[in-house]
Amino acid sequence: MKQYDHKKIEKKWQKFWEKEKLWQAKDKDKKPKFYGLIEFPYPSGEGLHVGHIRSNTAMDIICRKRWMEGFNVLYPIGWDAFGLPTENYAIKTGIHPIKVTKQNTDTFRRQLKELGFSFDWSREINTTDPKYYKWTQWIFLQLYKHGLAYKKKMPINWCPKDKIGLANEEVVDGCCERCGTPVEKREKEQWMLAITKYADRLDKDLDLVDFLEKIKIQQRNWIGKSEGAEIEFGIKNQESKIKVFTTRADTLFGATYLVLAPEHKLLMNNELGIRNYGEVKKYIETAQNKTEIERTAEGKEKTGVKLDGVTAINPANNEEIPIFVADYVLPDYGTGAIMAVPAHDERDFAFAKKYNLLIKEVITGGNVSETAYIGEGKLLNSGKFDGMESKEAAKAITEFVGGKITTKFKLRDWIFSRQHYWGEPIPVVFCEKCGVVTVPEKDLPVKLPMVEKYQPTDTGESPLAAITKWVNVKCPKCGGPAKRETDTMPNWAGSSWYYLRYIDPKNSKEFADRKKLDYWTPVDWYNGGMEHTTLHLLYSRFWHKFLFDLGLVPTSEPYKKRTSHGLILAEGGVKMSKSKGNVINPDDLVKRFGADALRIYEMFMGPFDQAIAWNTDGLVGTRRFLEKVWRIGQKPTTENRQLITLLHQTIKKVTEDIETMRFNTAISALMILTNEMDKLEKVAKEDFEILLRLLAPFAPHITEELWHELGHRDSIHLAIWPKHDVDKIQASSVKIVIQVNGKTRGTLEIGRNLTQTEIEKQAADLPEIAKWLVGKSVKKIIFVPTRLLNFVVA
RNA sequence: GCCGUGGUGGCGGAAUUGGUAUACGCGCUGCGUUCAGGACGCAGUUCCAGCAAUGGAUUGAGAGUUCAAAUCUCUCCCACGGCACCA
Numbered sequence: 001m002k003q004y005d006h007k008k009i010e011k012k013w014q015k016f017w018e019k020e021k022l023w024q025a026k027d028k029d030k031k032p033k034f035y036g037l038i039e040f041p042y043p044s045g046e047g048l049h050v051g052h053i054r055s056n057t058a059m060d061i062i063c064r065k066r067w068m069e070g071f072n073v074l075y076p077i078g079w080d081a082f083g084l085p086t087e088n089y090a091i092k093t094g095i096h097p098i099k100v101t102k103q104n105t106d107t108f109r110r111q112l113k114e115l116g117f118s119f120d121w122s123r124e125i126n127t128t129d130p131k132y133y134k135w136t137q138w139i140f141l142q143l144y145k146h147g148l149a150y151k152k153k154m155p156i157n158w159c160p161k162d163k164i165g166l167a168n169e170e171v172v173d174g175c176c177e178r179c180g181t182p183v184e185k186r187e188k189e190q191w192m193l194a195i196t197k198y199a200d201r202l203d204k205d206l207d208l209v210d211f212l213e214k215i216k217i218q219q220r221n222w223i224g225k226s227e228g229a230e231i232e233f234g235i236k237n238q239e240s241k242i243k244v245f246t247t248r249a250d251t252l253f254g255a256t257y258l259v260l261a262p263e264h265k266l267l268m269n270n271e272l273g274i275r276n277y278g279e280v281k282k283y284i285e286t287a288q289n290k291t292e293i294e295r296t297a298e299g300k301e302k303t304g305v306k307l308d309g310v311t312a313i314n315p316a317n318n319e320e321i322p323i324f325v326a327d328y329v330l331p332d333y334g335t336g337a338i339m340a341v342p343a344h345d346e347r348d349f350a351f352a353k354k355y356n357l358l359i360k361e362v363i364t365g366g367n368v369s370e371t372a373y374i375g376e377g378k379l380l381n382s383g384k385f386d387g388m389e390s391k392e393a394a395k396a397i398t399e400f401v402g403g404k405i406t407t408k409f410k411l412r413d414w415i416f417s418r419q420h421y422w423g424e425p426i427p428v429v430f431c432e433k434c435g436v437v438t439v440p441e442k443d444l445p446v447k448l449p450m451v452e453k454y455q456p457t458d459t460g461e462s463p464l465a466a467i468t469k470w471v472n473v474k475c476p477k478c479g480g481p482a483k484r485e486t487d488t489m490p491n492w493a494g495s496s497w498y499y500l501r502y503i504d505p506k507n508s509k510e511f512a513d514r515k516k517l518d519y520w521t522p523v524d525w526y527n528g529g530m531e532h533t534t535l536h537l538l539y540s541r542f543w544h545k546f547l548f549d550l551g552l553v554p555t556s557e558p559y560k561k562r563t564s565h566g567l568i569l570a571e572g573g574v575k576m577s578k579s580k581g582n583v584i585n586p587d588d589l590v591k592r593f594g595a596d597a598l599r600i601y602e603m604f605m606g607p608f609d610q611a612i613a614w615n616t617d618g619l620v621g622t623r624r625f626l627e628k629v630w631r632i633g634q635k636p637t638t639e640n641r642q643l644i645t646l647l648h649q650t651i652k653k654v655t656e657d658i659e660t661m662r663f664n665t666a667i668s669a670l671m672i673l674t675n676e677m678d679k680l681e682k683v684a685k686e687d688f689e690i691l692l693r694l695l696a697p698f699a700p701h702i703t704e705e706l707w708h709e710l711g712h713r714d715s716i717h718l719a720i721w722p723k724h725d726v727d728k729i730q731a732s733s734v735k736i737v738i739q740v741n742g743k744t745r746g747t748l749e750i751g752r753n754l755t756q757t758e759i760e761k762q763a764a765d766l767p768e769i770a771k772w773l774v775g776k777s778v779k780k781i782i783f784v785p786t787r788l789l790n791f792v793v794a
Numbered sequence: 795g796c797c798g799u800g801g802u803g804g805c806g807g808a809a810u811u812g813g814u815a816u817a818c819g820c821g822c823u824g825c826g827u828u829c830a831g832g833a834c835g836c837a838g839u840u841c842c843a844g845c846a847a848u849g850g851a852u853u854g855a856g857a858g859u860u861c862a863a864a865u866c867u868c869u870c871c872c873a874c875g876g877c878a879c880c881a
Binding site: 213214217218221222224226228244245246247248259302327328329330332333334337338339340341345346347348350408409410530531533534567573592593601604605606607609610611612613615617618619620621622623624625627664665667668669670671672675735736737738739741742743744747779780781782784787788790791792 | 806820
């Protein structure tokens with residue numbers, strides 16, 4: 001008997017598929033299109049992670065099924081290769097990031113090919129390729145031209161030990177991700193992208209797409225839309241006013257003081273004539289010098305300083321109220337100032353208690369002498385609004401004081417500058433005469449200069465700043481002396497539009513041809529990690545909407561459907577990491593068990609969307625399963641089809657489970673069918689072929705081999721996906737559960753068409769049932785056809 | 795604190811219009827094959843009592859609805875992920 005030699009078989013068919021160009025998508029086709037996408041990997045030095053395999057296999061199964069269902073499928077792959085680890089490695093070793101990236105992508109490519117994914121390799125892209133980032137820079141220029149990219153002085157995260165500016169995502173718990181030193185704040189000019197201009201649409205348009213509900217919720221929370229009112233408070237004997245934002249205008253009569261954020265512009269030059277300005281100024285300085293940790297470490301203990309000699313007027317009742325500066329008010333949310341309603345807000349309550357401020361109840365329902373009541377209710381102490389309900393009162397009071405209904409968002413503009421070498425140069429120059437001048441589109445890409453050293457400078461500037469030859473240029477406008485922007489883009493730039501480049505990866509005139517975009521967009525199904533929900537996924541939706549507004553892409557949303565996989569953890573449920581030495585190397589597993597067994601294990605190990613711990617022992621089981629399939633393939637065949645019912649049940653189950661990503665139960669169903677076939681002496685060829693076709697997306701190599709052994713000359717992956725027959729799913733006889741008082745006491749195998757009375761009689765005659773009925777009177781009989789019969793006795 | 799996800803055998807998990815809880819797989823036990831080994835085959839395997847037939851218990855805890863609850867309702871506990879003074 002022939003052995004299942006996975007090494008030979010897998011290599012053989014991988015070559016075959018490549019030669020036949022089986023997975024090349026056609027840009028024009030009569031077939032319906034399907035665009036399946038996985039997040040393109042960052043080619044790290046560690047090589048492919050088993051987590052990549054989980055996500056890639058899932059989408060591979062879906063795409064292979066689509067091919068078999070007659071779709072023209074696009075399942076592309078590429079490299080998101082800009083990033084810190086590569087740069088750090090280059091700093092350490094002196095090897096140029098281009099070289100490192102080449103090595104790493106070569107490894108990744110080899111590993112992915114060995115797993116037999118149906119990627120269209122002819123469309124491979126790399127974000128660090130100047131031909132690619134030319135278009136990343138081009139999109140940036142469009143953003144700039146439309147006022148969505150701007151420069152602003154911003155406090156950045158500064159690591160005093162590494163002497164480097166850090167991106168927000170490189171700061172973990174207020175410390176430098178690399179060395180653990182607490183991060184400080186430094187003022188620096190930064191490029192920003194005005195994602196907030198799209199906040200409302202990014203929120204609203206979630207209604208248009210088929211994303212997992214938890215993804216939508218997380219994005220909505222991140223965008224943080226909240227509806228409220230802006231209300232102006234006058235200042236006694238002064239012209240200026242203080243504008244506050246509130247979602248609870250109904251509590252305006254309970255506003256007993258105002259609070260300004262330390263950064264509030266009215267505090268800058270003491271234009272209000274604050275008597276204790278020295279003290280206030282000192283408070284502002286301390287607040288601004290606090291690090292992230294200091295702010296959070298202080299927790300809920302609130303501090304603040306009262307502005308002496310200045311009072312505000314509550315527009316609802318014209319009462320004079322004090323004004324404070326306190327850092328519990330955030331400068332960049334709302335108006336940077338709040339009306340404090342201690343009776344009905346926990347933070348204001350805590351502050352009022354500490355500084356002995358008036359707590360005035362204006363909403364019924366709580367006990368405000370003890371704690372703030374934040375719920376809604378009827379108004380009191382609110383003049384003519386007394387007795388009104390919160391919702392209604394909020395509107396009425398806003399109108400009464402001339403306030404404005406507005407919407408605010410938590411979302412902030414996107415800090416787009418990085419002071420690193422290994423990123424896309426921002427295509428802008430600074431001219432002494434003309435100021436900011438964009439690099440003309442014909443001069444793109446602005447290539448990264450080849451350098452020897454990638455170390456960041458002491459000043460927190462990008463390493464590019466030290467390369468004077470590259471920095472000093474002629475102004476494209478006036479020809480005078482100018483300097484290049486030395487900041488680079490964050491690694492989220494290249495990934496914000498890569499799915500568009502796959503559609504036309506070699507186009508040198510446009511980022512992609514419009515006709516091809518019309519055909520392929522949107523992405524039909526995008527699977528990726530939850531960790532990208534509020535970064536990559538949101539950023540790319542933003543860029544796409546911008547391109548849509550320019551008329552450059554045909555759809556307002558890039559992704560029709562988004563799902564996500566659970567993380568794979570190391571044995572014991574901890575994170576896999578190089579430092580813990582618990583990383584699983586897929587190469588060893590492919591060698592030992594084969595790519596097919598590994599793919600199936602990763603799909604079978606647990607529910608796809610949940611985190612799960614790795615267990616190499618589990619691979620033994622999936623390998624045995626494939627051995628069993630192999631054995632059936634070596635059996636003699638017969639015309640006698642004995643497994644019709646189970647077969648059709650399996651077709652239905654597998655077909656449906658793939659669509660809902662319940663791969664674990666799909667495989668379980670395939671195992672059950674396989675076990676039954678294994679028990680038979682001879683298996684009908686037709687039945688076995690159905691098993692092979694159902695299994696093909698999961699285990700593409702072994703099924704291809706067995707398919708060809710059966711005499712087929714074309715690939716199994718282009719065979720037609722089986723369809724179940726509804727009539728054949730129902731078995732002729734059925735097992736019914738017999739219960740007495742809800743407890744199962746026996747079962748009865750009966751024909752489908754037996755009436756209830758007949759079943760009742762047969763059931764009551766069963767000895768194991770009869771003994772429970774002796775001496776009892778049957779009060780009621782519950783009958784569920786084809787399922788159960790329950791005698792209720794007393 | 796808020797939002798989300800989850801809690802079922804020794805382990806990963808299955809079962810949700812309420813209807814045989816523990817499918818499938820791992821592990822374990824026994825037997826077989828083999829010089830031997832197991833990444834081999836077959837059988838058994840939720841727990842407790844019993845030689846067995848059988849009986850009882852059981853889905854994080856507690857209560858409720860129902861002929862019937864892992865599934866529905868209420869109260870609570872725990873784990874994981876995200877956000878976090880957002881007015």
